[in-house]
Amino acid sequence: MKKAIITGPTGAVGISLIYELIDKGIEVTAVCRINSKRLSSIPDNSLVKIVECNIDKLETLIEKLPHDFDVFYHFAWNGTYGESRQNLKLQAANILYIIDAVHVAHALGCTVFIGAGSQSEFGHVEGVLHPYMPCNPDNGYGIAKLDAGRMSRLECEKLGIRHEWCRILSLYGPYDGKYTMVMSGILKMLHGEHSKYTKGEQVWDYIYSKDAAKAFRLVAEKGKDGAIYCFGTGKTRLLRDYIYAIRDAIDPKIEIGIGEIDYYPNQVMHLEADISNLTKDTGFIPEYSFEEGIKETVDWVKNNRKRYENAEE
Numbered sequence: 001m002k003k004a005i006i007t008g009p010t011g012a013v014g015i016s017l018i019y020e021l022i023d024k025g026i027e028v029t030a031v032c033r034i035n036s037k038r039l040s041s042i043p044d045n046s047l048v049k050i051v052e053c054n055i056d057k058l059e060t061l062i063e064k065l066p067h068d069f070d071v072f073y074h075f076a077w078n079g080t081y082g083e084s085r086q087n088l089k090l091q092a093a094n095i096l097y098i099i100d101a102v103h104v105a106h107a108l109g110c111t112v113f114i115g116a117g118s119q120s121e122f123g124h125v126e127g128v129l130h131p132y133m134p135c136n137p138d139n140g141y142g143i144a145k146l147d148a149g150r151m152s153r154l155e156c157e158k159l160g161i162r163h164e165w166c167r168i169l170s171l172y173g174p175y176d177g178k179y180t181m182v183m184s185g186i187l188k189m190l191h192g193e194h195s196k197y198t199k200g201e202q203v204w205d206y207i208y209s210k211d212a213a214k215a216f217r218l219v220a221e222k223g224k225d226g227a228i229y230c231f232g233t234g235k236t237r238l239l240r241d242y243i244y245a246i247r248d249a250i251d252p253k254i255e256i257g258i259g260e261i262d263y264y265p266n267q268v269m270h271l272e273a274d275i276s277n278l279t280k281d282t283g284f285i286p287e288y289s290f291e292e293g294i295k296e297t298v299d300w301v302k303n304n305r306k307r308y309e310n311a312e313e
Contacts, residue, residue: 001220003069005108007031007058007101008076010038012176013116013168016213017073022047024217029065031058031076040307041175056093058100062107071112071220072105074098074152077145081179085120085141092140098148102155112220113156117167117228121146124266129169130274131228138266153226164223166216169232169273173209173293174300178309181239182206182246182294186301187309189250196257198267200240205232205272208293211286218282232273233286245290249298 004021006014009030021028027047032039034052042050053061055076076097079090098115105113120142121135137143149165156163172182188195212231219229240258247254278284301308 001026001070001112001217003027003029004071004073004220005029005031005061005065005069005105005110006073006075007055008074010036010041010175011075012171012173012209013212013216014075015041015043015175016173016209017216018043018048020210020213020217029069031061033076038175055097058097058104061104065108067107067109069105069108069110071114072101072108072110073114073116073216073220074101075116076101077116079141081177085139088140090140091144094144095148095151098152099155102152102159102161106159106161110161112162112164112223113152114164114166114216114220114223115149115152117149117165118142118145119167119169119230119271121149121167124268126268126270128270128272128274129167129230129232131167131230131277149228157226162223162225164219164225165228166219167228167230168207168212169230169271170204170206171209171212171231172206173212173297174304176209176297182242182297183301185243185246186250186298187305189247189254189256190301190305194255194257195243196260197240197243198261198263199259200238200243201269202239202267203236203270203272204239204242205234205236206242206290207232207273207286208288208290208296210293211288214287215278215282215284218284219278222282224281227277227281229278229281230273230275231278232275234273234275234279236270236272237290242290246294246298249291249294
């Protein structure tokens with residue numbers, strides 16, 4: 001891999017992947033939304049080129065870019081949190097956009113197409129999430145992600161492109177969304193606000209963004225055509241243990257409200273990734289403990305708080 005293109009590159013995974021790739025001397029073209037307020041997050045590096053293009057105009061990249069890329073990472077997605085996940089027209093449009101992305105990848109010379117899936121594709125499962133277990137998503141976002149993975153795989157087969165679909169379970173790290181459990185908790189604690197949580201009995205698997213970036217690079221280099229990979233650590237802890245670790249990274253004296261709010265209806269209580277095929281195919285092994293990753297994340301928020309809090313989602 002010498003040249004990669006990434007759509008939707010300004011989130012936690014995208015930024016970490018850019019750093020991972022340029023560290024290996026790989027050129028990166030970052031395709032960002034027009035007038036995105038997150039453009040300043042993209043590393044200023046001679047190996048990185050920024051191209052502004054909205055997700056519904058990806059085919060215009062064929063005329064703008066050289067046709068000598070190797071790998072296409074598709075992270076761009078409209079409606080990733082809150083009520084937008086149940087906006088069915090919005091979610092359905094994402095499926096069309098990923099088909100466009102496959103055709104762009106083919107036109108630009110890419111031999112590998114990698115899509116970012118989600119644990120939401122599985123639906124409500126009380127157990128370890130295996131890449132090839134039956135999926136029964138229960139929201140528009142999960143349904144669209146599942147169909148996007150399947151349809152982009154079919155399109156890649158027709159065009160002779162290697163396809164891999166990577167389902168991210170629970171990820172944290174710098175540049176992540178402000179409304180996630182990890183980042184919202186960090187912000188509240190830094191502001192001295194009281195943080196309320198459920199009893200935290202959920203059994204969870206969090207992966208640090210830098211580890212996920214390494215996995216995405218390895219999948220491009222060594223992944224198997226048509227494979228589905230779950231991204232996690234393969235290890236679990238109670239959710240309240242993660243919350244205490246966040247608190248301890250900021251100030252062990254902070255009081256947090258464990259058990260002060262109820263679980264969501266139909267609350268998922270077990271979220272663990274089976275990463276055995278990911279490790280077998282690519283050699284991926286997570287490097288960061290949660291304590292190491294959360295310390296880096298807290299430090300990053302402290303150093304970038306004003307810009308981060310004012311940034312758009």
